Amino acid sequence: MINQLIKSLYDSRFNLPNDTAFYHDAIQEIETYSISSQVFYLLETQGKLKKTPLFFQTRLKQKHQEVLYQNLLIKDQTNKILNNFEAKGLEVIPLKGVYFAERYFGHIGARGTSDIDLLIRMKDVDKAVEIIKLMGFEIEEEPIPSHFHSSLSKKIPGSPFPLTVEVHWDILKEATANFKIEEFWNEAIPLEKHLYVKKLSDYHTFYLICLHGWRHNLDSPKYFLDIIQMIYHLKDRLQYEELFKDATLHQTVKRLKRTLSIVYKEYPMLEDVAALSFKKRKRKGEYRSCIKTTGLIQYMHFFDYQFCSYDSVKHSFIEISQWVLPARNELVRQLRRDHKEHSYLFLLLYLYKQRWTSIIKAMGILF
Numbered sequence: 001m002i003n004q005l006i007k008s009l010y011d012s013r014f015n016l017p018n019d020t021a022f023y024h025d026a027i028q029e030i031e032t033y034s035i036s037s038q039v040f041y042l043l044e045t046q047g048k049l050k051k052t053p054l055f056f057q058t059r060l061k062q063k064h065q066e067v068l069y070q071n072l073l074i075k076d077q078t079n080k081i082l083n084n085f086e087a088k089g090l091e092v093i094p095l096k097g098v099y100f101a102e103r104y105f106g107h108i109g110a111r112g113t114s115d116i117d118l119l120i121r122m123k124d125v126d127k128a129v130e131i132i133k134l135m136g137f138e139i140e141e142e143p144i145p146s147h148f149h150s151s152l153s154k155k156i157p158g159s160p161f162p163l164t165v166e167v168h169w170d171i172l173k174e175a176t177a178n179f180k181i182e183e184f185w186n187e188a189i190p191l192e193k194h195l196y197v198k199k200l201s202d203y204h205t206f207y208l209i210c211l212h213g214w215r216h217n218l219d220s221p222k223y224f225l226d227i228i229q230m231i232y233h234l235k236d237r238l239q240y241e242e243l244f245k246d247a248t249l250h251q252t253v254k255r256l257k258r259t260l261s262i263v264y265k266e267y268p269m270l271e272d273v274a275a276l277s278f279k280k281r282k283r284k285g286e287y288r289s290c291i292k293t294t295g296l297i298q299y300m301h302f303f304d305y306q307f308c309s310y311d312s313v314k315h316s317f318i319e320i321s322q323w324v325l326p327a328r329n330e331l332v333r334q335l336r337r338d339h340k341e342h343s344y345l346f347l348l349l350y351l352y353k354q355r356w357t358s359i360i361k362a363m364g365i366l367f
Helices: 002-010 020-032 036-045 054-088 097-105 122-133 182-187 202-215 221-237 240-250 253-266 268-272 295-307 313-324 328-335 344-366
Strands: 092-095 115-120 138-141 149-154 163-168
Touching: 002 020, 002 036, 002 221, 020 036, 020 054, 036 054, 036 221, 054 092, 054 097, 054 115, 054 122, 054 163, 092 097, 097 115, 097 202, 097 221, 115 122, 122 138, 122 149, 122 163, 182 202, 202 221, 202 240, 202 253, 221 253, 240 253, 253 268, 295 313, 328 344
Parallel strands: 115 163
Antiparallel strands: 092 115, 138 149, 149 163
16 A cells, blocks of 8 residues: 555656545555655645545644644754754764754655654764753663664653654664764764754765665665655765765675665666666565565565675674674663563573564464
């Protein structure tokens, strides 16, 4: 359902379905994946919203209003944080979130977000955390050694959920790439009238969004929509040759190729907007969207994504070792259990019990 609807939003060769039953199924998927606001805004700006059933319009508009209200709250908090960073002379780049919605979708309410992501220089992380803590945020989880961010959160009046701020000092695990975040900083430009608050270039924003989609294994249409929207927004300004040249140096080629191959396979009209500069694999089942897979096949694709998305054997081995024996903080995060109550061995065994239970259930579905 979602694929057909997205194609009708971006490809003039596809018309909106006339079948009411389609929209009953579609709204369920849309709300499951929390993309009501994107669909509403795209339909409305294209003048297609009124061509859909009234119940569909009403549900989309209701969710859009909720997202708009939440995003306004988040932007208010974001601006307060950014202004404090500006006053302290600390460089910061807001990632994704409300600024991404405004910049690439065209409206603050056109894309839902639930947290604030900030990129900070490594040397300034402690100062940044202190500034955010002074604003009432508390450490939500201790940094995981192999990760590249720290989380803080606080309750916001008028919001049913606490607001989380993620302080990033990188966008990839350092041990699994030859990536230098300094390149992103070098091409960042001031945001609006700020001096220290900056925004990524379009090129690096697209790089980030592709890696973000890969990190989540493209397990939701929202990651597809982010990439598709950027492709349509940038059009011939997309520099795929430069992207893969840089990715070769960064050792992120497989991650980008996997992500873009899946997106272009699902939405081939993108070739008419910005043709990919590499030959996509044609083996059956290769680089298939995990949204369409279930059971044991889904696990096979997960393992391919988890361990075969790296450009070097060394990086794959590091990822495998961290998956087999995750750090204690990572175990606690995955299991959501108090680390003070149980030993590392107990948590590890509990994790493997969960994994094997899931695999057995998947095999049951398959056979």
